[in-house]
Amino acid sequence: MSELHVMSERKSPLVLAPDGIGIGKSLSVTKVRKTYGTMTAVDEVSMEIGAGEFVTFLGSSGSGKTTTLMMIAGFVEPDSGSIVVGGRDVTRLAPQKRGLGFVFQQYLLFPHMTVSENVAFPLELRGLSKQDIRNRVGETLEMAGLSRFARRRPRELSGGQQQRVALCRALVYRPPVILMDEPLGALDKKLRDQLQTEIKRIQRELGLTVIYVTHDQEEALVLSDRIAVMRDGRIDQFDTPQELFERPRTPFVADFLGAANFLPGTVESDGAVRLDTGGVVRTRRHDHAAGARVQAAVQPGRLAVCAPEDGFCTGIVETVTYVGTLVRVTIRPDGAGSTIRLEIPAGRAPLMGDRVGLTADPDDVSVFDAAGTGG
Ligand code: ADP
Numbered sequence: 071m072s073e074l075h076v077m078s079e080r081k082s083p084l085v086l087a088p089d090g091i092g093i094g095k096s097l098s099v100t101k102v103r104k105t106y107g108t109m110t111a112v113d114e115v116s117m118e119i120g121a122g123e124f125v126t127f128l129g130s131s132g133s134g135k136t137t138t139l140m141m142i143a144g145f146v147e148p149d150s151g152s153i154v155v156g157g158r159d160v161t162r163l164a165p166q167k168r169g170l171g172f173v174f175q176q177y178l179l180f181p182h183m184t185v186s187e188n189v190a191f192p193l194e195l196r197g198l199s200k201q202d203i204r205n206r207v208g209e210t211l212e213m214a215g216l217s218r219f220a221r222r223r224p225r226e227l228s229g230g231q232q233q234r235v236a237l238c239r240a241l242v243y244r245p246p247v248i249l250m251d252e253p254l255g256a257l258d259k260k261l262r263d264q265l266q267t268e269i270k271r272i273q274r275e276l277g278l279t280v281i282y283v284t285h286d287q288e289e290a291l292v293l294s295d296r297i298a299v300m301r302d303g304r305i306d307q308f309d310t311p312q313e314l315f316e317r318p319r320t321p322f323v324a325d326f327l328g329a330a331n332f333l334p335g336t337v338e339s340d341g342a343v344r345l346d347t348g349g350v351v352r353t354r355r356h357d358h359a360a361g362a363r364v365q366a367a368v369q370p371g372r373l374a375v376c377a378p379e380d381g382f383c384t385g386i387v388e389t390v391t392y393v394g395t396l397v398r399v400t401i402r403p404d405g406a407g408s409t410i411r412l413e414i415p416a417g418r419a420p421l422m423g424d425r426v427g428l429t430a431d432p433d434d435v436s437v438f439d440a441a442g443t444g445g
């Protein structure tokens with residue numbers, strides 16, 4: 071049975087336990103640090119997360135996402151710093167005493183137990199009555215569209231279904247905070263999309279606080295209220311997807327989130343940037359002095375083509391690739407410089423070999439110093 075089929079068959083309205091709404095708690099992480107020998111895995115990370123917020127740690131492999139999450143979970147002890155959940159300092163508490171839920175990439179289901187038994191397990195540990203357990207397991211399986219699989223064992227389920235069971239097992243005792251480390255990493259794209267939607271829906275319905283780890287920008291953008299972009303054990307920027315995209319504070323964020331174009335140049339007396347390729351691009355407000363060497367950064371989706379004489383830059387269209395209603399266009403700028411990437415509505419696509427100009431709204435052009443600290 072396909073996932074899609076399962077989801078479309080789930081018609082009955084959601085039934086929630088009375089205590090199952092708005093259960094999320096706030097979380098503050100203050101200057102947590104973890105070293106392994108001479109290697110600093112997490113370097114004084116601090117963040118405030120609101121109750122009911124969906125926060126994602128986004129970064130490439132080795133940036134410290136899992137270590138930060140594991141310190142919040144209690145499986146890794148920080149060298150220093152503190153972790154407070156809903157006003158309670160949990161820094162020195164064992165994981166099971168923190169009351170948090172976890173979902174990892176590996177499903178870690180008990181193979182000899184049915185779906186129901188797997189989901190009931192955390193409640194049995196907590197000593198709930200048989201009747202309460204039955205009700206709560208039923209509700210939770212229904213919420214995740216798994217009622218009809220209650221009696222199956224994990225090996226009789228697809229990967230996506232198994233991961234839903236793992237999610238149910240974390241949700242069933244209604245923890246105020248759920249921690250998820252690349253939970254969809256083992257699934258194919260289509261299934262990932264479906265489960266993202268499910269996770270987001272359940273999080274909203276319960277008002278859960280979720281901390282989610284991924285290296286996938288798109289996944290982070292789809293799911294998150296705010297994203298912490300991590301690099302080398304630090305947070306480069308912690309902001310809403312829109313702010314990260316529109317006001318990246320570092321070239322790394324501009325590049326990681328939107329694959330920005332970086333155009334080297336020099337600041338003019340009026341603050342505009344004279345590009346090394348010749349033209350002048352007007353930019354967002356910045357505090358770089360006239361004469362400073364900078365790079366102007368602009369996302370592919372924020373560039374438009376125009377007549378050559380109207381652009382801040384001119385070049386020849388090298389490739390035009392249709393992706394749905396959008397086209398990806400690459401342009402080789404006249405003179406020197408690396409290829410510039412655009413993403414524009416299909417109706418406005420130029421032809422390969424055309425000579426075009428490029429324009430952008432000044433508000434969409436960020437300015438970073440050439441060394442890369444941003445501003
Ligand atoms: P991410 O989840 O972003 O890929 P991790 O938090 O797993 O990154 O790792 C951050 C850094 O810490 C990496 O360089 C990793 O090799 C190192 N690291 C993580 N756990 C250990 C450990 N138990 N022992 C030694 N080094 C570790």
Ligand code: MG
Binds near residue numbers: 135136137
């Ligand atoms: Mg990791």
